[in-house]
Amino acid sequence: MHTEMLEAHPKDLGGIDKDKLADCIAACFECAQVCTACADACLSEDMVADLTTCIRTDLDCADLCVATGNALSRRTGSDARLTRAFLEACATVCKACGDECAQHAQMHEHCRICAEACRRCEEACRALIATL
Amino acid sequence: MHTEMLEAHPKDLGGIDKDKLADCIAACFECAQVCTACADACLSEDMVADLTTCIRTDLDCADLCVATGNALSRRTGSDARLTRAFLEACATVCKACGDECAQHAQMHEHCRICAEACRRCEEACRALIATL
Amino acid sequence: MHTEMLEAHPKDLGGIDKDKLADCIAACFECAQVCTACADACLSEDMVADLTTCIRTDLDCADLCVATGNALSRRTGSDARLTRAFLEACATVCKACGDECAQHAQMHEHCRICAEACRRCEEACRALIATL
Amino acid sequence: MHTEMLEAHPKDLGGIDKDKLADCIAACFECAQVCTACADACLSEDMVADLTTCIRTDLDCADLCVATGNALSRRTGSDARLTRAFLEACATVCKACGDECAQHAQMHEHCRICAEACRRCEEACRALIATL
Numbered sequence: 001m002h003t004e005m006l007e008a009h010p011k012d013l014g015g016i017d018k019d020k021l022a023d024c025i026a027a028c029f030e031c032a033q034v035c036t037a038c039a040d041a042c043l044s045e046d047m048v049a050d051l052t053t054c055i056r057t058d059l060d061c062a063d064l065c066v067a068t069g070n071a072l073s074r075r076t077g078s079d080a081r082l083t084r085a086f087l088e089a090c091a092t093v094c095k096a097c098g099d100e101c102a103q104h105a106q107m108h109e110h111c112r113i114c115a116e117a118c119r120r121c122e123e124a125c126r127a128l129i130a131t132l
Numbered sequence: 133m134h135t136e137m138l139e140a141h142p143k144d145l146g147g148i149d150k151d152k153l154a155d156c157i158a159a160c161f162e163c164a165q166v167c168t169a170c171a172d173a174c175l176s177e178d179m180v181a182d183l184t185t186c187i188r189t190d191l192d193c194a195d196l197c198v199a200t201g202n203a204l205s206r207r208t209g210s211d212a213r214l215t216r217a218f219l220e221a222c223a224t225v226c227k228a229c230g231d232e233c234a235q236h237a238q239m240h241e242h243c244r245i246c247a248e249a250c251r252r253c254e255e256a257c258r259a260l261i262a263t264l
Numbered sequence: 265m266h267t268e269m270l271e272a273h274p275k276d277l278g279g280i281d282k283d284k285l286a287d288c289i290a291a292c293f294e295c296a297q298v299c300t301a302c303a304d305a306c307l308s309e310d311m312v313a314d315l316t317t318c319i320r321t322d323l324d325c326a327d328l329c330v331a332t333g334n335a336l337s338r339r340t341g342s343d344a345r346l347t348r349a350f351l352e353a354c355a356t357v358c359k360a361c362g363d364e365c366a367q368h369a370q371m372h373e374h375c376r377i378c379a380e381a382c383r384r385c386e387e388a389c390r391a392l393i394a395t396l
Numbered sequence: 397m398h399t400e401m402l403e404a405h406p407k408d409l410g411g412i413d414k415d416k417l418a419d420c421i422a423a424c425f426e427c428a429q430v431c432t433a434c435a436d437a438c439l440s441e442d443m444v445a446d447l448t449t450c451i452r453t454d455l456d457c458a459d460l461c462v463a464t465g466n467a468l469s470r471r472t473g474s475d476a477r478l479t480r481a482f483l484e485a486c487a488t489v490c491k492a493c494g495d496e497c498a499q500h501a502q503m504h505e506h507c508r509i510c511a512e513a514c515r516r517c518e519e520a521c522r523a524l525i526a527t528l
Binding site for chain 2: 001002010032038044045075108110117
């Protein structure tokens with residue numbers, strides 16, 4: 001779907017790697033949804049008081065991943081400096097959220113899944129930065 | 133992924149149909165991304181001045197689909213009245229955006245794809261409302 | 265600022281009451297920020313386990329208030345049916361969040377402030393619906 | 397309101413400058429709303445075809461300012477590295493959006509107002525970075 005939309009864009013994509021871009025858009029929206037769901041699952045755990053940093057990092061990560069996925073989905077008048085600013089912030093926050101969730105991955109399956117989504121998104125951001 | 137996260141939730145999902153819920157979450161995030169991309173593709177068309185209502189409706193739909201996808205992803209303390217409020221607004225806006233994009237579907241492939249994503253999301257919202 | 269931007273819009277505002285519209289946009293963004301802050305303050309309370317429904321409702325309300333504030337800020341190709349769909353959902357969710365926060369208002373100052381922001385936003389939505 | 401909510405937070409704010417933080421949160425939400433409104437006002441201009449880069453930058457800036465305003469509003473388990481990542485990206489995008497809008501400020505009042513909101517937000521982000 002992401003590739004299909006990129007191919008339907010009326011303008012040239014400005015030399016950006018289309019496959020890595022489509023991967024990164026997909027990873028951002030997946031990570032956003034999973035982080036929102038993980039924050040809520042943590043909130044429903046009996047040990048919620050031990051998961052407050054995890055919830056907070058999930059919420060930051062969800063917000064930034066949607067903003068980044070949206071910015072990457074826009075190709076009109078693209079500016080590599082801005083693309084890089086979004087991607088670097090997103091990679092930094094995904095790394096922190098992935099590290100936080102990984103600490104609870106053995107106890108909470110939702111944190112395990114979320115840590116993986118964060119890693120994929122961090123890697124997709126870094127792979128796209130490398131092509132800019 | 134959406135089903136996997138729902139199954140990892142520590143609490144009972146409150147009697148909501150898990151498959152329809154997972155479908156609706158996926159449809160909301162897909163529709164959000166496609167509407168953001170369609171608004172931008174319209175902006176890059178030479179005939180942008182004829183597509184301003186389409187761009188505006190795409191932006192409204194993108195915002196509401198993310199809000200609805202997030203609300204549906206949360207299961208802690210769920211309240212069917214609130215779920216219904218999100219779903220009814222989302223179905224209304226997806227219907228309007230799908231109708232608008234369908235008018236440009238023969239001329240612009242991105243509008244055709246977007247009209248389909250809006251229809252799928254509208255139907256997923258209505259299917260979930262029917263189970264509440 | 266909201267009134268200033270509405271007055272700078274190049275098109276007629278389609279007969280909507282400009283003062284009530286500016287009030288409602290301001291109330292939506294204020295409520296969004298306060299709900300995000302209240303969810304986080306609840307998360308930092310020692311009794312967080314008793315505040316999970318409040319946190320969840322705050323998060324839903326924050327998301328919908330931003331989406332509604334954005335939609336109201338857009339006047340291009342406005343459609344009263346869509347404006348109404350956003351406003352009715354937003355009033356419903358603000359009512360629920362205001363009621364939930366009001367239950368904790370005597371114990372938590374952040375819930376008291378948040379209950380008031382939700383009430384103001386609910387009323388601003390209903391006042392604007394009445395003019396459509 | 398932002399200061400009131402920060403003072404109602406149950407935990408210590410982690411040594412961050414409370415006034416600069418409250419200013420920055422307010423500037424982020426103001427800039428988000430103004431950018432959304434400016435994108436829509438540009439869309440309604442007869443010369444929309446000359447404003448497509450401005451619209452696109454406004455949309456990116458609106459998304460990132462909400463994400464940053466939300467992240468700053470959360471004080472639970474705060475991490476200065478993440479705060480800095482949000483603020484640096486936000487300052488970069490506000491700078492670019494302010495520069496773009498400033499080019500149209502003499503012709504379009506909405507771009508003049510938006511350029512000012514972007515400058516205020518950029519400065520508030522840089523002032524807060526300096527205290528971290």
